[in-house]
Amino acid sequence: MKGMTKLDPQLYAFTYGCELSCVHTENCFVPISEIIAVEETEFNKKQRNIGRWQKMAKLHAFTVYYVKKARNHRWRCSGATFWCEDEHLCNQWTQALKELLEMQKSRPKQLLVYINPYGGKRQGKRIYEQKVAPLFSLASISTDVVITEHANHAKDNLFEVNIYKYDGVVCVGGDGMFSEVMHGLIGRMQKDSGIDQNNPKASLVQCNIRIGIIPAGSTDCICYSTVGISDPVTSALHIILGDCQPLDVSSVHHNNTFLKYSVSLLGYGFYGDILKDSEKKRWMGPMRYDYSGFKTFLSHHYYEGTIAYQPAKHTHGSPRDKERCRTGCYICKQSEKQLSEQSKERGLKHEEGAEEWKVIKGKFLAINAVSMSCACPRSPKGLSPAAHLADGSADLILVRKCSRFDFLRYLVRHTNQDDQFDFPFVDVYRVKCFQFTSKLSEDNESNVMDIGKKRFGQFCRDHPACCCNIVNSTWNCDGETLDSSAVEVRVHCQLMKLFARGIEEDCKDEAAHSQSSIEQLL
Ligand SMILES: Nc1ncnc2c1ncn2[C@@H]1O[C@H](COP(=O)(O)OP(=O)(O)OP(=O)(O)O)[C@@H](O)[C@H]1O
Ligand SMILES: CCCCCCCCCCCCC/C=C/[C@@H](O)[C@H](CO)NC(=O)CCCCC
Ligand SMILES: [Ca+2]
Structure with a gap:
C-alpha cells in the first residue's frame, strides 16, 4: 500500500494501487454506515492459494463485515478479508476503521431482548440464538436476554427494570409481542413523566x-411494513446499524379509561371476528388465521353503528x-416539523375541539383503522397501501354491507395490483381521531331502563333473516382482542421509534447516488 488516505466517513478509505490485498472477487462500494464490524483475522493461506504468496513468511489480515443488500429488501452479512506483510500497516487500518465505527x-x-418462545411457529428462541445473537456479538453489542414465561411478562418487566441504561429494546416474536413491549415502554415513559394515560386528550411523552x-x-405485519420483508437477519442488521424510524401510535379509550395502543390494525367486524375465533385455535400456529378467515368470511356478519371522525x-x-x-418520506418529514413547532407553542394550535366532526351511520362488514399500510406476506401492499408510518394520521376504512361475492372481490384486491378502495361499498378517510359506537351499545345506553329492548337486542329487529349480527363484534388491536x-x-x-428505516426504494439506484462511500478494492 502506497499510503493510507486520511480516514473520514466522507472520504475514500481504500485506495487503488495499494499493496493491501483482499479475498474477494468483485468491486463494491460500502459506506461506513453499512459496515457491521472490523476484526483482526488469522490469515489462512488456503483462502487464496496463489504461488507468489507461498514465499511470504507471515501475513497479517483483517476482515471487514458489511451489509450486502439482496433482492426484496433482504440484507445479509458479508465479509472481505484484507492482508499484507506489514503488521503495523494492518493494525493501522484495523484501528482506523474501528475508530470510524x-x-x-x-x-x-446495550440492548434488552425479550423472546416469546411460543409466538408463530415457536421458533423464537432458535431464531435468536442461531441467527441474531452471533451478529450482535460480532458487532460488540451486549445484551440482557429475557425468555418470557407468560403473557405480559415483558410488559410488566419494563416497568421494573432500569430501561434508561439500554440503547434499545428488542422483541423476538410477532405483532402481539411487539405490542406488549410497546405498551411497557410507552406506559413506563408516561408513568415516569406523571402523565395520566386514562386522559384521552393527554399529550403523551415520546419514547x-x-x-x-x-x-x-x-x-x-409491523416488521414487514417498516422494513419491507419479514426476515430475522435483515432486522438484526437494521438494529446493528442503528436505524431509526418514527412511528405513529393510536390510543384507544372508553369512557375516559385507557384500553390499548395500536400501531398497525385496529379493526372491528371482519378482522375482530377472525381474531376472536383464531385465539381458540392457537395450537394451529399461523394457519389459524386462514382457518378462521375462511369461517368468518362465510358467516358474513355485519354490524350497525356510528362513526364520528376528524379529518x-x-x-x-x-x-x-x-x-x-418510503425511506426518508417527505410527508412524514413535514409532520415531524409540525410536531416540533407544536411542542414549542403547545396549546395554541391544533385545538381538536374547534375542528369539525363528520358523522357516518351504517351497517358495516369491517371498520378498519390503520396507522401504517399493514403490509405483510399475506398482503404485500397492505390494507391501505398509501398509509404513512409517521404522518400523525390513520386511514379509516369502512366496508359497508355488501354481498359475499363483492366482499370476496374486495379481499382479493389486497393480494393483487388493483385498487381495493375502488368499490361503491368501500370508503376511506385519512383521520387524526375517531369515535365508534355500536348500535347495540347506543341502544343499551340510551334505554338503560328498557329491559324489553335489552332482551330483544339479541335479535336483529329490522331484518330477522339477514346477517346483521345479534351481538357486538370485537376489536382486533394489533392482534390482541x-x-x-x-x-x-x-x-x-x-410517539415511538423503531430500529428500521422504512421501506427502501430500489436499492441499486440509491447505491449509485451515494456520496459517502468507502471505495473498496476487492
Ligand atoms: N411465554 C409466553 N407464554 C404465553 N404467551 C406469551 C408468552 N410470551 C408472550 N406471550 C403472548 O403471546 C402473544 C402472541 O405472541 P406473538 O405476537 O409473538 O405471536 P403470534 O400471535 O403468533 O404472531 P402475530 O402477532 O404476528 O400474529 C402475545 O400477545 C404475548 O403477550
Ligand atoms: C381469497 C383470498 C383473500 C385473501 C385476503 C387477504 C387479506 C389479508 C390482509 C391482511 C391484513 C393483516 C393486518 C394485520 C393485522 C395484525 O395486526 C394482526 C396481528 O398480527 N394480524 C391479524 O389480525 C391476522 C389477520 C389475518 C387475516 C387473514
Ligand atoms: Ca400514519
Missing part, C-alpha cells in the same frame, strides 16, 4: 428508546395516492 453514534451498544423487531410471529387536515397525503411511504363496543381513538404523531 465508534463515530457512528446512533448504533446501540426515545427504540424497539427492534426480530420477526418470529404469525403475521409480522387529518395537517397532512398533505390522501389514502388514494399512488405515492407510497378488545371487547369494547364504544371507543375513542386518537393518533399520536411519532
Whole structure:
C-alpha cells in the first residue's frame, strides 16, 4: 500500500494501487454506515492459494463485515478479508476503521431482548440464538436476554427494570409481542413523566428508546411494513446499524379509561371476528388465521353503528395516492416539523375541539383503522397501501354491507395490483381521531331502563333473516382482542421509534447516488 488516505466517513478509505490485498472477487462500494464490524483475522493461506504468496513468511489480515443488500429488501452479512506483510500497516487500518465505527453514534451498544418462545411457529428462541445473537456479538453489542414465561411478562418487566441504561429494546416474536413491549415502554415513559394515560386528550411523552423487531410471529405485519420483508437477519442488521424510524401510535379509550395502543390494525367486524375465533385455535400456529378467515368470511356478519371522525387536515397525503411511504418520506418529514413547532407553542394550535366532526351511520362488514399500510406476506401492499408510518394520521376504512361475492372481490384486491378502495361499498378517510359506537351499545345506553329492548337486542329487529349480527363484534388491536363496543381513538404523531428505516426504494439506484462511500478494492 502506497499510503493510507486520511480516514473520514466522507472520504475514500481504500485506495487503488495499494499493496493491501483482499479475498474477494468483485468491486463494491460500502459506506461506513453499512459496515457491521472490523476484526483482526488469522490469515489462512488456503483462502487464496496463489504461488507468489507461498514465499511470504507471515501475513497479517483483517476482515471487514458489511451489509450486502439482496433482492426484496433482504440484507445479509458479508465479509472481505484484507492482508499484507506489514503488521503495523494492518493494525493501522484495523484501528482506523474501528475508530470510524465508534463515530457512528446512533448504533446501540446495550440492548434488552425479550423472546416469546411460543409466538408463530415457536421458533423464537432458535431464531435468536442461531441467527441474531452471533451478529450482535460480532458487532460488540451486549445484551440482557429475557425468555418470557407468560403473557405480559415483558410488559410488566419494563416497568421494573432500569430501561434508561439500554440503547434499545428488542422483541423476538410477532405483532402481539411487539405490542406488549410497546405498551411497557410507552406506559413506563408516561408513568415516569406523571402523565395520566386514562386522559384521552393527554399529550403523551415520546419514547426515545427504540424497539427492534426480530420477526418470529404469525403475521409480522409491523416488521414487514417498516422494513419491507419479514426476515430475522435483515432486522438484526437494521438494529446493528442503528436505524431509526418514527412511528405513529393510536390510543384507544372508553369512557375516559385507557384500553390499548395500536400501531398497525385496529379493526372491528371482519378482522375482530377472525381474531376472536383464531385465539381458540392457537395450537394451529399461523394457519389459524386462514382457518378462521375462511369461517368468518362465510358467516358474513355485519354490524350497525356510528362513526364520528376528524379529518387529518395537517397532512398533505390522501389514502388514494399512488405515492407510497418510503425511506426518508417527505410527508412524514413535514409532520415531524409540525410536531416540533407544536411542542414549542403547545396549546395554541391544533385545538381538536374547534375542528369539525363528520358523522357516518351504517351497517358495516369491517371498520378498519390503520396507522401504517399493514403490509405483510399475506398482503404485500397492505390494507391501505398509501398509509404513512409517521404522518400523525390513520386511514379509516369502512366496508359497508355488501354481498359475499363483492366482499370476496374486495379481499382479493389486497393480494393483487388493483385498487381495493375502488368499490361503491368501500370508503376511506385519512383521520387524526375517531369515535365508534355500536348500535347495540347506543341502544343499551340510551334505554338503560328498557329491559324489553335489552332482551330483544339479541335479535336483529329490522331484518330477522339477514346477517346483521345479534351481538357486538370485537376489536382486533394489533392482534390482541378488545371487547369494547364504544371507543375513542386518537393518533399520536411519532410517539415511538423503531430500529428500521422504512421501506427502501430500489436499492441499486440509491447505491449509485451515494456520496459517502468507502471505495473498496476487492
Ligand atoms: N411465554 C409466553 N407464554 C404465553 N404467551 C406469551 C408468552 N410470551 C408472550 N406471550 C403472548 O403471546 C402473544 C402472541 O405472541 P406473538 O405476537 O409473538 O405471536 P403470534 O400471535 O403468533 O404472531 P402475530 O402477532 O404476528 O400474529 C402475545 O400477545 C404475548 O403477550
Ligand atoms: C381469497 C383470498 C383473500 C385473501 C385476503 C387477504 C387479506 C389479508 C390482509 C391482511 C391484513 C393483516 C393486518 C394485520 C393485522 C395484525 O395486526 C394482526 C396481528 O398480527 N394480524 C391479524 O389480525 C391476522 C389477520 C389475518 C387475516 C387473514
Ligand atoms: Ca400514519
